Amino acid sequence: MxxxxxxxxxxxxxxxxxxxxxxxxxxxxxxxxxxxxxxxxxxxxxxxxxxxxxxxxxxxxxxxxxxxxxxxxxxxxxxxxxxxxxxxxxxxxxxxxxxxxxxxxxxxxxxxxxxxxxxxxxxxxxxxxxxxxxxxxxxxxxxxxxxxxxxxxxxxxxxxxxxxxxxxxxxxxxxxxxxxxxxxxxxxxxxxxxxxxxxxxxxxxxxxxxxxxxxxxxxxxxxxxxxxxxxxxxxxxxxxxxxxxxxxxxxxxxxxxxxxxxxxxxxxxxxxxxxxxxxxxxxxxxxxxxxxxxYGNSSKSILRGLYEVDEFKLNDTLISSSNKTKKWKYLMIDGKKYAKIKPIGKKSQWYKLTVDSTKNKLILKNYRDTLEIYNLKYTEGDSTNFYLKGTVKLDTISIKLKRTKDYKKKFLLTNRGFNWINEFPYNR
Structure with missing residues (x-):
């Protein structure tokens, strides 16, 4: 040069x-x-x-x-x-x-x-x-x-x-x-x-x-x-x-x-x-x-998983899926400090998460609404069933959920995998 x-x-x-x-x-x-x-x-x-x-x-x-x-x-x-x-x-x-x-x-x-x-x-x-x-x-x-x-x-x-x-x-x-x-x-x-x-x-x-x-x-x-x-x-x-x-x-x-x-x-x-x-x-x-x-294992919550709501009761009354202001669709827990609730027909909301595994207690605090605090007791059923029961504001709630620990298998995006041969475009 x-x-x-x-x-x-x-x-x-x-x-x-x-x-x-x-x-x-x-x-x-x-x-x-x-x-x-x-x-x-x-x-x-x-x-x-x-x-x-x-x-x-x-x-x-x-x-x-x-x-x-x-x-x-x-x-x-x-x-x-x-x-x-x-x-x-x-x-x-x-x-x-x-x-x-x-x-x-x-x-x-x-x-x-x-x-x-x-x-x-x-x-x-x-x-x-x-x-x-x-x-x-x-x-x-x-x-x-x-x-x-x-x-x-x-x-x-x-x-x-x-x-x-x-x-x-x-x-x-x-x-x-x-x-x-x-x-x-x-x-x-x-x-x-x-x-x-x-x-x-x-x-x-x-x-x-x-x-x-x-x-x-x-x-x-x-x-x-x-x-x-x-x-x-x-x-x-x-x-x-x-x-x-x-x-x-x-x-x-x-x-x-x-x-x-x-x-x-x-x-x-x-x-x-x-x-x-x-x-x-x-x-x-x-x-x-x-x-x-x-993102490591040390950052994960012991309750990590995707929870799909099967049954939702408010003040001992079963809430139908048409009641979009009350019923959850998903509860998502990954890290130790945060959780996310997805109501039906509404945007997801982040919550501060506190878990006491010795007492099986779970607390969710809404970042936007300081009065919305879920004080819940959790119970694990079989490999998939999960139960929450407690209070929020002046109401009592009881929820039955289906827990998916390996949530990636549930979605096409993360389970499709790599394919050398594609006889037709797999465009979904």
Whole structure:
């Protein structure tokens, strides 16, 4: 591979674009690091307090946002705060570019600064995708369809919920996606950078498409990962075009690397090895630990199962299936802390679950209605029959249920399996 000469001359447009992207990507990596860099959270505490006051001010006084801008994390990466932050970063980058271009008219190129910027961007994209890839390889991000999903109709699911069910259904597809994302490790080495970018550009484009078209609230991050890959591969775009479409013999250009002292070069190499060891080693360990915590056997309730209501009595009166405001259809228990009740003709409702196995007691507390508390005593009959009896508010209830421990066998989606031979499409 060829390297850039130590001194080259950039065009005016190249210098202006570099000034903008240098400021924009630097601020984005600082303010929206998303855990890409290890231990960066400690650094972000230095400026987050300021941003949590400044960004809402920008939203109110510059963008004219009238409602309160929430600053705390809530699982979404596309909040009003996030978009206002991106607007602020873009505005600062634009003003910086104007001032920088006005003050700096003599510099012929920014080859050294370009190297350090690409190093920061390569590490950001690479480490971010390695983290995302690991949780897919171990199938933590997209878990297998739960009881709640399997008893939910397609029409009741959100676009994001449908995507999570589709992606989580297959362990093999999770592994495929995970390997494609972990391949971003190639971005961390200059010799494999271009090959890694070809893979990663397509991977981030697919992630971005899913986030956009299934309304997943990670649009900002996925868009920037794609843009960063496009920025990195742009220097070789013309060369790749000639190779793939014009059949022209080409030589890829490497990123010019400043000459560093021997001790500094060795220190950087050692740091890279330690960084990869930490990300891959500790990342794998922590992901496995998280999977066991949230989906392992230790997280399951002793009453785990899908309970289909056979008989439902309220105040000793048998409730028919036509009484949709009272009768349950399913009781779903999986983890130790939560349960879900699906009434007939109504949406499912989550409850806080408490089980006392020594007294055969089960308590369900409605998250929305604090007065709705089921105090129940459970009795197990034969292998399938299960009985609940107790009170809710001022009423007494008595329920007979059919318990299915291995609930996956009950649904076509999870018992169909893989078939090499299909004489006809099995599309249900």
């Amino acid at each position: 060829n390297t850039f000469p130590k001194i080259n001359i950039w065009s005016i447009s190249e210098k202006i674009l570099f000034r903008f992207f240098f400021t924009y990507f630097t601020l984005f990596i600082l303010f929206k690091n998303n855990g890409a860099y290890p231990f960066f959270g400690y650094i972000s505490e230095l400026f987050n307090k300021f941003l949590h006051n400044f960004i809402p001010w920008v939203g109110k006084n510059i963008l004219g946002i009238t409602y309160k801008i929430r600053v705390g994390p809530n699982g979404s990466g596309d909040t009003t705060y996030d978009y206002t932050l991106i607007f602020t970063i873009a505005l600062i980058a634009l003003l910086s570019t104007i001032v920088w271009s006005f003050l700096d008219k003599k510099t012929k190129s920014y080859s050294k600064m370009y190297y350090w910027l690409t190093l920061a961007v390569r590490c950001y994209v690479g480490l971010m995708l390695i983290n995302y890839g690991m949780v897919k390889v171990i199938q933590l991000q997209f878990s297998a369809p739960s009881m709640s999903r399997l008893t939910q109709t397609y029409g009741d699911s959100s676009p994001m919920g449908l995507a999570w069910t589709f992606l989580g259904f297959s362990k093999g597809y999770n592994l495929f996606m995970g390997i494609a994302e972990v391949a971003a490790v190639l971005l961390l080495f200059r010799r494999t950078l271009t090959f890694g970018l070809i893979i990663t550009l397509m991977t981030t484009a697919n992630v971005m498409a899913v986030n956009y078209f299934y309304d997943v609230p990670v649009k900002i991050l996925s868009t920037h990962l794609f843009l960063m890959c496009a920025f990195l591969i742009a220097r070789n775009f013309k060369t790749l075009w000639e190779f793939f479409f014009l059949r022209t013999p080409i030589a890829l250009t490497d990123i010019y690397k400043p000459i560093l002292k021997k001790g500094i070069s060795k220190a950087m190499l050692a740091f890279k090895v330690l960084l990869l060891g930490y990300v891959l080693g500790y990342g794998t360990y922590s992901t496995l630990e998280s999977k066991e915590k949230y």
